[in-house]
Structures are given as C-alpha cells and as structure tokens.
Amino acid sequence: MEIRARAPGKIILAGEHAVVHGSAAVAAAIDLYTQSSHHLPPSGEGGAGEVEVDLTDSGLAFSWPCSRLLEALGVTSRKAELQAPRPCSPEELAAIARLVELHEIPEAKIWLSAGLSAFLYLYTSILGCRPGKVVVSSGLPMGAGLGSSAAFSVSLSGALLTAAGVVSAEGAVGGTEWQLLGKDHLELVNTWAFQGEKIIHGKPSGIDNAVSTFGSMIKFKKGELTNLKSGNPVKMLITDTRVGRNTKALVAGVSERASRHPDAMASVFHAVNTISEELSSIVELAATDEIAMTSKEEKLAELMEMNQGLLQCMGVSHASIETVLRSTLKYNLVSKLTGAGGGGCVLTLIPTLLSKLVLEKVTTELESHGFRCFKVEVGGQGLQIHQG
Numbered sequence: 001m002e003i004r005a006r007a008p009g010k011i012i013l014a015g016e017h018a019v020v021h022g023s024a025a026v027a028a029a030i031d032l033y034t035q036s037s038h039h040l041p042p043s044g045e046g047g048a049g050e051v052e053v054d055l056t057d058s059g060l061a062f063s064w065p066c067s068r069l070l071e072a073l074g075v076t077s078r079k080a081e082l083q084a085p086r087p088c089s090p091e092e093l094a095a096i097a098r099l100v101e102l103h104e105i106p107e108a109k110i111w112l113s114a115g116l117s118a119f120l121y122l123y124t125s126i127l128g129c130r131p132g133k134v135v136v137s138s139g140l141p142m143g144a145g146l147g148s149s150a151a152f153s154v155s156l157s158g159a160l161l162t163a164a165g166v167v168s169a170e171g172a173v174g175g176t177e178w179q180l181l182g183k184d185h186l187e188l189v190n191t192w193a194f195q196g197e198k199i200i201h202g203k204p205s206g207i208d209n210a211v212s213t214f215g216s217m218i219k220f221k222k223g224e225l226t227n228l229k230s231g232n233p234v235k236m237l238i239t240d241t242r243v244g245r246n247t248k249a250l251v252a253g254v255s256e257r258a259s260r261h262p263d264a265m266a267s268v269f270h271a272v273n274t275i276s277e278e279l280s281s282i283v284e285l286a287a288t289d290e291i292a293m294t295s296k297e298e299k300l301a302e303l304m305e306m307n308q309g310l311l312q313c314m315g316v317s318h319a320s321i322e323t324v325l326r327s328t329l330k331y332n333l334v335s336k337l338t339g340a341g342g343g344g345c346v347l348t349l350i351p352t353l354l355s356k357l358v359l360e361k362v363t364t365e366l367e368s369h370g371f372r373c374f375k376v377e378v379g380g381q382g383l384q385i386h387q388g
C-alpha cells in the first residue's frame with residue numbers, strides 16, 4: 001500500500017524575518033509541490049528490515065537498519081505523543097545527527113543533512129523504528145525562499161501520520177486524485193511539521209508550515225492564522241537568482257543584529273508589522289474597475305517597496321537581489337525578496353494592465369543575468385493526500 005502526500009511551497013508578500021520576532025506577515029501557497037510517498041513493507045517482516053528514504057531531487061538514497069535506529073533512539077513513537085508532539089530534545093537531535101553522519105554525504109550536498117535529520121525525527125517519532133520506505137520529490141527549488149523546507153516537513157508529516165492511521169483523508173479535490181484532510185487533522189499535521197521546520201531552521205515562526213498545510217493566502221502573527229480572501233487575483237513574477245543560501249543562518253543573523261541594536265530593530269519590526277497589516281487589508285479589497293484596480297496595485301507595490309527597504313535594514317538583501325530590483329524598476333515594476341533573502345527568490349508585482357511585451361522584455365533582461373523567471377498560481381490548496 002502506498003500513501004502519497006503533497007504540500008505546496010509559498011511566497012511571502014510581506015513580513016519575513018520580522019514574523020520570527022512577533023510581527024504580522026502575509027503569505028500565500030503556490031502551485032509548486034513537494035511530494036512524499038510512504039510504502040509499507042510486505043506484511044510479516046516484524047521488527048526486521050530497514051527505514052529507507054529516497055531523496056530523488058538530490059539523486060541520493062539513505063537507509064538505516066531498524067535495529068540500529070532502535071539502539072540509538074529507543075522506541076520513540078508513543079500513542080499519546082502522536083496527538084501532541086514533543087519537541088526534539090538536544091540529546092535526541094545529537095543521536096539523530098550521528099545516524100545521519102553514518103552516511104557520507106558529498107560536501108556539495110551537505111545541506112541535505114538538516115532535511116535528513118528532520119526526516120529521521122518525524123519517521124521514528126510517528127512510526128517508531130518500523131521498516132518502511134519514503135520517496136520524496138519536489139518541484140520547488142531548494143534553499144531559495146519558496147518554503148521547500150516547510151513543504152518537505154508538511155508532506156512527510158502528512159504521509160507518515162496517514163500511514164500511522166492517526167489522520168485520514170475525507171473530501172476529494174475536484175477533478176483530481178487528491179483528497180483533503182479535515183481541520184483537526186490538518187492542525188495535527190501542522191504541529192508535527194513545525195517540529196520538522198525547527199530542526200531545519202532553528203527558530204522558525206511557523207508561517208511556512210502553516211501556509212503549506214492550510215493553503216490559501218494567510219496573515220500570520222505570533223502563531224495565529226487569519227485566512228485572507230483575495231479580492232482580485234494577485235499576479236507575481238518570481239525570479240530565482242540561483243544564489244544559494246541557508247534560512248537558518250539568515251534568521252540567526254537577524255537575531256544577532258536585533259541583540260546588538262534592540263531599539264532600532266524593534267522599530268524596524270514594528271514598521272514591518274504595520275506594512276503587513278495594511279497589505280493584508282488591501283489584498284482583500286475587491287476592485288471592480290480599472291481605476292480601482294490600478295490604485296490597489298499601486299498601494300500593494302508601495303508597501304512591497306517599503307518592506308524591501310526594511311529587509312535591507314535587517315541585512316538580508318544581496319547583490320543579486322539588488323540587480324533584480326534595478327532591472328525591474330527600469331520598467332516601473334516593484335520587487336521585493338521573498339523568504340529569508342541572501343539570494344534566493346524575488347517577487348515582482350505584475351499589474352493587471354501590464355502589456356505582454358513589457359513582461360517579455362523584463363523577463364529577458366532578468367534571464368540575461370543568469371536568473372530564472374517563472375509565474376505561479378497564488379493562494380491554492382494546502383496539503384493533499386492520495387491513498388492506493
């Protein structure tokens with residue numbers, strides 16, 4: 001029996017980093033997914049066998065004998081904890097890191113070790129040291145600000161909790177083979193995925209796993225989520241600068257700056273909070289004619305521009321991001337980084353009245369710098385399950 005779960009990536013329209021320090025942020029799911037499938041071993045294998053994970057995007061697969069996992073971690077899945085995950089303790093994380101180190105990961109792919117640790121934690125906590133195989137594949141660029149770490153944790157948690165019989169799919173997603181979970185089950189998946197994000201990010205706000213689990217467009221503040229009903233479709237061009245970076249290090253860098261300049265950074269975070277609040281009410285306005293639409297888009301663009309300035313204050317912009325900003329500004333288009341910054345992806349707001357020709361020109365110019373441009377659908381479904 002195979003259980004598949006797919007979870008979307010996200011864009012952050014306003015509020016990244018500041019959201020870690022309690023400000024509001026606005027994010028939306030995008031139609032690029034990470035898929036995890038869990039395969040049960042043939043019945044009767046009992047406690048023997050292996051736990052295997054195939055990370056198809058990196059072309060690497062890893063396995064651990066169940067006896068080795070049991071010896072290192074003990075029986076970690078306990079029924080009561082399935083409903084209320086306990087955070088991974090430093091001792092457990094160290095034991096997991098030693099299990100990851102048993103495999104020689106090529107230096108060029110060492111960033112995978114955080115994802116592997118999250119996998120081992122989620123697998124053994126949810127299914128214990130039982131044999132099984134998980135295959136992960138993703139349409140998201142990794143480490144580029146589109147929330148691949150959260151989509152990884154959400155899809156894994158969804159597949160493993162379904163395999164454990166703790167959550168189950170109910171309604172079908174119209175015209176597809178995918179099914180949705182009810183609200184309580186989604187809440188539980190989200191709580192588990194947050195533990196995975198903690199292993200990968202260190203100190204996540206929880207916004208990425210929340211939007212990947214629940215989908216749609218959301219405002220998120222201090223763990224509280226508000227669904228936003230976008231009055232008109234929001235069109236964004238995404239530019240991947242292809243400059244690799246690591247969210248954990250960038251989040252830690254902002255916290256260090258905040259401890260060096262607590263008052264100045266508190267003002268920056270406060271300003272971001274105001275921008276996110278304003279942006280969230282503007283996206284909900286339904287503009288019914290061209291004049292109203294243009295005015296709405298101008299306001300959104302201005303708020304994005306202000307947010308980008310504050311992200312520069314936090315020290316998370318990058319020369320490649322600045323190149324995108326300059327290139328798009330030539331065409332009167334506003335951009336901001338999305339996610340942790342330091343490279344990765346940049347959003348450009350595409351006004352409804354923008355001609356195809358201008359869009360082509362700006363895309364060609366961005367691609368001439370070696371960047372990759374693509375358009376995404378914003379605000380779609382969150383976690384989806386397929387059993388069969």
Ligand SMILES: Nc1ncnc2c1ncn2[C@@H]1O[C@H](COP(=O)(O)OP(=O)(O)O)[C@@H](O)[C@H]1O
Binds near residue numbers: 111113114116247248
């Ligand atoms: N499909 C995947 N397979 C293996 N690891 C993954 C996958 N997706 C994400 N990860 C883990 O998440 C990390 C990237 O997370 P992060 O730095 O937060 O960037 P982002 O979430 O913006 O893509 C990777 O280095 C890896 O450890």
Ligand SMILES: C[C@@](O)(CCOP(=O)(O)O)CC(=O)O
Binds near residue numbers: 019149205
């Ligand atoms: C910088 C931050 O706000 C978003 C990080 O997103 P990503 O991992 O770069 O996709 C961190 C967080 O909210 O947990």
Ligand SMILES: [Mg+2]
Binds near residue numbers: 149150208247
């Ligand atoms: Mg991430």
